[in-house]
Amino acid sequence: MATLHDVAKAAGVSPMTVSNVLNKHPHVRAETRERVLKAIDDLGYRVNVAARNLRAGRTNTIGFAVPEVDRPYFAQLAARVIAKAQDAGYRVVIEQTGADRENELSAIVSSRTRMYDGLILSAVGLGTADRDLLTTDVPMVILGESVFDSPVDHIALPNEDGTYAATMHLIDRGCRRIAMVEGDDVSRLSVTSLRHAGYRRALAERGIEPDPALVVELHELSSESGRLAAHGLVDGGRGVDGVVCITDTVALGVIRGLADRGVSVPGDVKVVGFDDILEARYSVPSLTTIDPDHDEVARLAVDLLLARLADAPDWQPREHVTGFRVVARESTG
Amino acid sequence: MATLHDVAKAAGVSPMTVSNVLNKHPHVRAETRERVLKAIDDLGYRVNVAARNLRAGRTNTIGFAVPEVDRPYFAQLAARVIAKAQDAGYRVVIEQTGADRENELSAIVSSRTRMYDGLILSAVGLGTADRDLLTTDVPMVILGESVFDSPVDHIALPNEDGTYAATMHLIDRGCRRIAMVEGDDVSRLSVTSLRHAGYRRALAERGIEPDPALVVELHELSSESGRLAAHGLVDGGRGVDGVVCITDTVALGVIRGLADRGVSVPGDVKVVGFDDILEARYSVPSLTTIDPDHDEVARLAVDLLLARLADAPDWQPREHVTGFRVVARESTG
DNA sequence: CTGAAAGCGCTTACAG
DNA sequence: CTGAAAGCGCTTACAG
Numbered sequence: 001m002a003t004l005h006d007v008a009k010a011a012g013v014s015p016m017t018v019s020n021v022l023n024k025h026p027h028v029r030a031e032t033r034e035r036v037l038k039a040i041d042d043l044g045y046r047v048n049v050a051a052r053n054l055r056a057g058r059t060n061t062i063g064f065a066v067p068e069v070d071r072p073y074f075a076q077l078a079a080r081v082i083a084k085a086q087d088a089g090y091r092v093v094i095e096q097t098g099a100d101r102e103n104e105l106s107a108i109v110s111s112r113t114r115m116y117d118g119l120i121l122s123a124v125g126l127g128t129a130d131r132d133l134l135t136t137d138v139p140m141v142i143l144g145e146s147v148f149d150s151p152v153d154h155i156a157l158p159n160e161d162g163t164y165a166a167t168m169h170l171i172d173r174g175c176r177r178i179a180m181v182e183g184d185d186v187s188r189l190s191v192t193s194l195r196h197a198g199y200r201r202a203l204a205e206r207g208i209e210p211d212p213a214l215v216v217e218l219h220e221l222s223s224e225s226g227r228l229a230a231h232g233l234v235d236g237g238r239g240v241d242g243v244v245c246i247t248d249t250v251a252l253g254v255i256r257g258l259a260d261r262g263v264s265v266p267g268d269v270k271v272v273g274f275d276d277i278l279e280a281r282y283s284v285p286s287l288t289t290i291d292p293d294h295d296e297v298a299r300l301a302v303d304l305l306l307a308r309l310a311d312a313p314d315w316q317p318r319e320h321v322t323g324f325r326v327v328a329r330e331s332t333g
Numbered sequence: 334m335a336t337l338h339d340v341a342k343a344a345g346v347s348p349m350t351v352s353n354v355l356n357k358h359p360h361v362r363a364e365t366r367e368r369v370l371k372a373i374d375d376l377g378y379r380v381n382v383a384a385r386n387l388r389a390g391r392t393n394t395i396g397f398a399v400p401e402v403d404r405p406y407f408a409q410l411a412a413r414v415i416a417k418a419q420d421a422g423y424r425v426v427i428e429q430t431g432a433d434r435e436n437e438l439s440a441i442v443s444s445r446t447r448m449y450d451g452l453i454l455s456a457v458g459l460g461t462a463d464r465d466l467l468t469t470d471v472p473m474v475i476l477g478e479s480v481f482d483s484p485v486d487h488i489a490l491p492n493e494d495g496t497y498a499a500t501m502h503l504i505d506r507g508c509r510r511i512a513m514v515e516g517d518d519v520s521r522l523s524v525t526s527l528r529h530a531g532y533r534r535a536l537a538e539r540g541i542e543p544d545p546a547l548v549v550e551l552h553e554l555s556s557e558s559g560r561l562a563a564h565g566l567v568d569g570g571r572g573v574d575g576v577v578c579i580t581d582t583v584a585l586g587v588i589r590g591l592a593d594r595g596v597s598v599p600g601d602v603k604v605v606g607f608d609d610i611l612e613a614r615y616s617v618p619s620l621t622t623i624d625p626d627h628d629e630v631a632r633l634a635v636d637l638l639l640a641r642l643a644d645a646p647d648w649q650p651r652e653h654v655t656g657f658r659v660v661a662r663e664s665t666g
Numbered sequence: 667c668t669g670a671a672a673g674c675g676c677t678t679a680c681a682g
Numbered sequence: 683c684t685g686a687a688a689g690c691g692c693t694t695a696c697a698g
Contacts, residue, residue: 003674003675003676004675004676004677005675005676013684013685014684014685014686015675015676015677015685015686016677016678016684016685016686017683017684017685019676019677019678020683020684022676023677027683027684028683028684029683029684032683032684046442046445046446046447047446047675047676048387048446048447048674048675048676049446049447049448049676050383050384050386050387050392050447050448050674050675050676051383051387051674051675051676051677051690052675052676052677053383053676053690054381054383054384054387054674054675054676054677054690054691054692055675055676055677055678055689055690056676056677056678056690057690059383068412069402069408069411069412069415069427070405070408070409070411070412070611072403072405072408075402075403075405075408076403078402078403079401079402079403079429082402082429093426093427094402094426094427096412096415109379112379113379113380113381113382114379114381114382114383115382115383137334223611223612223614223615227615252612252615252616253615255615255617256614256615256616256617256619259617278403278556279556279585279612281556281589282556282560282585282586282588282589283585283589283616283617284588284589284592284616284617284618285617286589336690336691336692337691337692338691338692346668346669347668347669347670348669348670348691348692348693349668349669349670349693349694350667350668350669352692352693352694353667353668353693355692356693360667360668361667361668362667362668365667365668380691380692381690381691381692382692383690383691383692384674384690384691384692384693385691385692385693386674386692387674387675387676387690387691387692387693388673388674388691388692388693388694389674389692389693389694390674667698668697668698669696669697669698670696670697671694671695671696671697672693672694672695672696673692673693673694674691674692674693674694675690676689676690677688677689677690678687678688678689678690679687679688680685680686680687680688681684681685681686681687682683682684682685
């Protein structure tokens with residue numbers, strides 16, 4: 001395979017001039033550039049990225065670590081992050097962590113290893129105890145969960161306020177026996193804890209007694225888990241008339257599970273999700289949900305990372321909480 | 334940042350010994366290994382992947398180029414490819430091509446550029462004319478579309494036979510006015526052409542006159558396009574009683590569009606998709622579809638690539654067509 | 667079981 | 683506008 005040296009020889013110039021042409025540096029005579037480009041074409045030369053990265057000390061790549069690439073929320077967020085990063089001349093590599101603490105740490109290590117210039121980490125498995133591990137030398141942005149007092153930039157979703165609004169929405173539509181289908185990580189500041197708090201706050205504010213029998217904890221935030229949760233709620237005969245779901249993917253499973261039992265949505269039970277994934281618009285009934293402004297999340301994540309990469313000297317880690325809105329659709333109609 | 338040389342100095346050994354420890358080569362005395370590992374830990378050393386790749390001449394990474402990372406079919410396939418590749422010690426980088434010919438070629442170029450040891454390309458924009466461009470020096474597997482007589486390994490979906498079976502399934506359930514919602518690339522051997530052929534073959538075999546007014550071509554294979562197509566079919570008053578959809582994502586939009594018009598599925602109109610994405614199981618009604626055996630696709634793609642990487646001397650490009658089965662669910666019940 | 671030397675293919679100061 | 687030299691941080695034969 002041809003190297004930059006071969007091209008230089010063929011074009012009768014120095015390797016450095018070839019490098020200048022490749023990197024679009026200005027001070028190359030037009031005629032020289034033409035000669036070099038022709039030689040590149042003739043030899044079918046392609047730059048060796050490993051060599052370039054080694055020498056340049058950076059990779060022009062940012063890592064995006066998510067629990068699962070095939071969960072719509074992450075896939076759709078990834079598409080936006082890729083688009084934003086591309087605009088800034090960066091490539092994005094998606095890492096799958098499996099919501100596992102070990103793998104999330106290993107994504108951090110990957111970036112230490114200089115495969116990436118920076119990392120966007122959708123943290124699920126990390127906890128407050130991992131705080132020190134985040135004191136990394138590589139620019140990093142944590143997404144979606146609050147690692148308390150973390151020493152890196154952090155973008156939080158409006159977990160509590162969003163779920164509060166979702167629950168209020170159900171109460172306003174007449175629901176009184178409102179179930180919450182959530183995750184099983186109830187540690188402080190987990191997504192489940194925060195969203196649960198929003199649910200409880202709404203109930204309290206409207207004087208509705210919380211009933212522990214209406215709270216279902218899922219080990220996996222999948223549609224299948226949601227469906228089984230719905231079966232349990234119906235079969236338990238608890239008179240449920242509304243369900244707050246921790247994610248849209250779970251909510252779509254809940255709707256399916258209610259259909260399995262012949263329970264009509266929104267007639268008998270109203271359902272609300274969280275995320276506003278694309279699928280929420282096309283389900284039957286379409287899903288009422290909390291839109292946490294994905295575009296802002298993606299934009300902010302990339303912008304914060306780029307700011308860090310630009311090496312702001314007086315950089316201070318910041319915490320951002322995105323806005324949200326309730327998107328009312330048929331499932332609470 | 335500490336380098337391998339720093340570790341060597343700290344441990345009192347040569348760089349090569351450190352390298353041997355890092356790469357788990359056997360002939361290192363246990364005691365020496367311990368000393369090296371301690372030095373690595375003390376210094377917080379991480380290998381520089383760019384340097385390793387440059388020297389080793391490979392990256393242990395395979396590229397997976399898909400039209401859109403956020404389309405469920407590709408996201409779910411990517412998850413499987415990642416899992417299979419991981420088992421074999423490879424990382425996977427997902428590239429988004431946007432179903433654009435230029436970008437698909439640039440994914441090929443990326444692999445020429447040695448970012449990847451091999452490439453799995455989900456071809457949509459490539460055509461027969463690009464045949465020569467595929468004569469690449471980098472191992473490659475083409476997925477999902479038939480680039481006629483391509484000089485690389487190729488895994489085709491059962492496009493024609495699968496759609497034939499889907500159409501027969503509708504006919505067997507009593508449908509006679511069967512629409513087909515497909516893409517707008519009607520060039521020879523495109524996904525649309527192949528699936529359309531299966532649809533036509535089934536109609537012909539059962540003596541049903543094909544009606545061009547029942548064929549809808551979509552520019553984008555999205556749920557939104559599917560929904561609009563359904564509106565058009567209903568509003569056109571063409572007496573449709575069945576719809577064959579080119580993908581599940583389109584089919585879910587069609588079901589939604591029929592619901593918009595108060596048309597009941599499967600009562601008034603039966604709907605069948607293609608892909609068996611996860612969402613097909615949870616929609617209301619659940620979606621009858623063609624399962625093209627994703628696991629086999631992912632396994633085959635990775636296996637073929639690994640075989641090529643292993644440098645089989647008498648390698649010949651092969652074409653594989655995966656099996657399929659009709660998964661009957663409520664939408665044709 | 668361990669080491670000294672060479673080199674993978676680029677780019678970065680430094681000259682001219 | 684162009685070049686000669688050095689070096690990024692590893693691993694690969696080759697010795698011993």
